[in-house]
Amino acid sequence: MKKSDKDRIHDVLKRHEGTWVCSSIFFRELFIKDYAQRIADLRKKGIIIEGKTCDQHNHKMNMYKLTRLDYTEKDQLSLIAL
Numbered sequence: 001m002k003k004s005d006k007d008r009i010h011d012v013l014k015r016h017e018g019t020w021v022c023s024s025i026f027f028r029e030l031f032i033k034d035y036a037q038r039i040a041d042l043r044k045k046g047i048i049i050e051g052k053t054c055d056q057h058n059h060k061m062n063m064y065k066l067t068r069l070d071y072t073e074k075d076q077l078s079l080i081a082l
């Protein structure tokens with residue numbers, strides 16, 4: 001079965017979990033031009049993806065990071081619940 005662009009982006013983010021991925025990778029390696037829309041789709045599914053302007057290259061693209069949900073974060077959430 002052919003993977004959707006959304007799933008291919010998710011795969012790349014998972015491979016680099018916890019580190020920033022420049023969106024030029026989606027563009028140049030996956031040939032996905034509407035990556036921003038696919039990121040939005042993933043976020044709608046409840047996947048937490050952080051985004052910011054790329055600071056690794058001299059361009060105005062965004063970079064994205066899949067937030068690693070570790071115990072520390074869960075602990076923080078339970079503290080907020082209290």
Ligand SMILES: [Zn+2]
Pocket residue numbers: 022023024054055056057058059061063
């Ligand atoms: Zn970049």
